[in-house]
Amino acid sequence: MDSELIRVIAFLVGIIAFAALNAAYLVWLERKGAAHIQRRIGPKEVGPFGLLQPMVDGIKLMTKQILIPDGVDPVLFRLAPILAMVPAIMSFVTIPFSETLVARNINVGLLMIFAFASVNVLALLLGGWASNNKYAVISAARAVSQNIAYEIPMLITVITMVMITGTLNLNEIVAQQPNISQWYIFRFSASPLMPVAFLIFFICSLAETNRAPFDLGEAESELVAGFHTEYSSMGFGLFFMGEYANIVIGCSLAVVLFLGGWQDPFGLYPGVWWFLLKLYLLIFTVIWIRWTFPRTQFYGLLNLSWKILIPVSMFNLLLTAGFLKVF
Amino acid sequence: MGAYFKEIFTGFWSLLVGMSITIREMTKPVVTEQYPYEASVMTSRFRGHIELVPNEEGGNKCIVCGMCMRSCPSACITVEGEKREGIKGKALTRYRLDFTRCSLCGMCVESCRPGAIRFSKDYNLAGTKKAAYIFDLLKRLEEQNK
Numbered sequence: 365m366d367s368e369l370i371r372v373i374a375f376l377v378g379i380i381a382f383a384a385l386n387a388a389y390l391v392w393l394e395r396k397g398a399a400h401i402q403r404r405i406g407p408k409e410v411g412p413f414g415l416l417q418p419m420v421d422g423i424k425l426m427t428k429q430i431l432i433p434d435g436v437d438p439v440l441f442r443l444a445p446i447l448a449m450v451p452a453i454m455s456f457v458t459i460p461f462s463e464t465l466v467a468r469n470i471n472v473g474l475l476m477i478f479a480f481a482s483v484n485v486l487a488l489l490l491g492g493w494a495s496n497n498k499y500a501v502i503s504a505a506r507a508v509s510q511n512i513a514y515e516i517p518m519l520i521t522v523i524t525m526v527m528i529t530g531t532l533n534l535n536e537i538v539a540q541q542p543n544i545s546q547w548y549i550f551r552f553s554a555s556p557l558m559p560v561a562f563l564i565f566f567i568c569s570l571a572e573t574n575r576a577p578f579d580l581g582e583a584e585s586e587l588v589a590g591f592h593t594e595y596s597s598m599g600f601g602l603f604f605m606g607e608y609a610n611i612v613i614g615c616s617l618a619v620v621l622f623l624g625g626w627q628d629p630f631g632l633y634p635g636v637w638w639f640l641l642k643l644y645l646l647i648f649t650v651i652w653i654r655w656t657f658p659r660t661q662f663y664g665l666l667n668l669s670w671k672i673l674i675p676v677s678m679f680n681l682l683l684t685a686g687f688l689k690v691f
Numbered sequence: 692m693g694a695y696f697k698e699i700f701t702g703f704w705s706l707l708v709g710m711s712i713t714i715r716e717m718t719k720p721v722v723t724e725q726y727p728y729e730a731s732v733m734t735s736r737f738r739g740h741i742e743l744v745p746n747e748e749g750g751n752k753c754i755v756c757g758m759c760m761r762s763c764p765s766a767c768i769t770v771e772g773e774k775r776e777g778i779k780g781k782a783l784t785r786y787r788l789d790f791t792r793c794s795l796c797g798m799c800v801e802s803c804r805p806g807a808i809r810f811s812k813d814y815n816l817a818g819t820k821k822a823a824y825i826f827d828l829l830k831r832l833e834e835q836n837k
């Protein structure tokens with residue numbers, strides 16, 4: 365067998381395993397984090413520290429029956445959970461875990477991730493619409509308007525980043541940030557607003573992945589479970605795994621664009637461990653935010669985007685353009 | 692324009708304050724009780740069903756005056772006694788409590804002059820039949836003494 369085929373298979377298996385294990389154990393981390401923030405213990409019965417809980421949950425989901433209710437769109441109803449999971453896994457292809465550990469180091473990696481990330485919204489829309497359920501339709505409409513509102517400041521911030529880096533290749537972007545003073549979050553020579561740009565990117569990635577406090581799509585007090593109300597078994601499981609895989613993608617992008625990816629802060633031992641350390645710190649922050657803030661109201665969500673994030677990111681774009689021209 | 696920026700900064704600051712509170716709470720010890728593994732201590736004024744108070748020898752203090760029986764508004768208590776040699780008054784032979792009708796009002800405990808009954812701290816009651824809640828308190832006391 366030629367080595368290219370082995371490489372493809374190895375990365376395929378590795379990426380799917382990474383995405384699935386992350387989805388499983390981030391649920392565990394989320395439940396543990398939530399519990400300790402509320403001064404409880406959380407899962408503790410299955411295995412030491414409840415570590416086997418995700419496995420048991422997975423087996424439970426897989427053995428349950430996939431119910432297809434009457435009146436649903438038969439094709440789209442089955443397609444939506446797959447559409448939620450597949451783009452998330454596809455996006456891992458261009459994420460550089462270390463200098464050499466990247467499935468495909470393509471020149472338009474950043475663009476590819478955003479292309480696939482927008483398919484996720486389509487999955488929520490199809491899932492909600494095909495369900496033939498009023499809660500699911502409302503949830504799908506909310507998810508779409510929310511994603512449109514937050515895609516704009518996110519992409520403006522990314523355009524700012526691309527103007528500075530001059531490349532869409534994620535590995536090259538990381539290579540430009542060899543130590544902490546050159547991380548793009550602290551690159552004040554490019555724009556004094558770089559930490560603000562990071563914040564905007566992070567808030568938008570929270571909203572894009574429908575995470576609390578922006579989880580209006582599945583506001584359980586109003587919409588039962590939102591777009592996945594009618595889904596049981598692994599249909600629900602795939603939506604759930606897709607959500608966590610998208611969190612990993614969003615945080616990976618934040619790490620790559622702003623926090624130096626696999627680079628060591630002091631330029632000593634760069635490698636995959638630094639990438640994972642930064643990644644999990646950011647993911648922990650996501651969980652921490654979820655269990656701190658209550659869910660926003662819908663107009664609050666749109667006001668934040670249209671009145672604050674978009675003007676500030678536009679201003680940052682102009683400022684960066686000016687800085688790049690003058691210095 | 693100034694108010695716009697002020698709102699952004701105060702809003703952002705309040706978010707940071709909230710996050711600092713939750714992270715501090717996270718480092719504190721847990722406050723929940725792991726119920727099946729550890730039972731909680733009931734407070735002194737908790738009212739379980741009534742029980743007989745043991746005296747120094749492990750027996751009961753009941754003189755079978757019947758005041759509890761008469762004071763009970765739901766008639767859940769039946770007391771039976773007999774005359775025995777060497778004992779002044781009567782000796783208790785049976786103390787039946789129908790807990791299905793008891794409202795834990797405490798009239799019996801208040802009316803008992805020798806202080807022979809009190810509220811128990813028993814909160815782990817579960818059963819599938821009505822008979823499971825009809826207690827013989829004298830037998831219960833004897834079982835506790837074993």
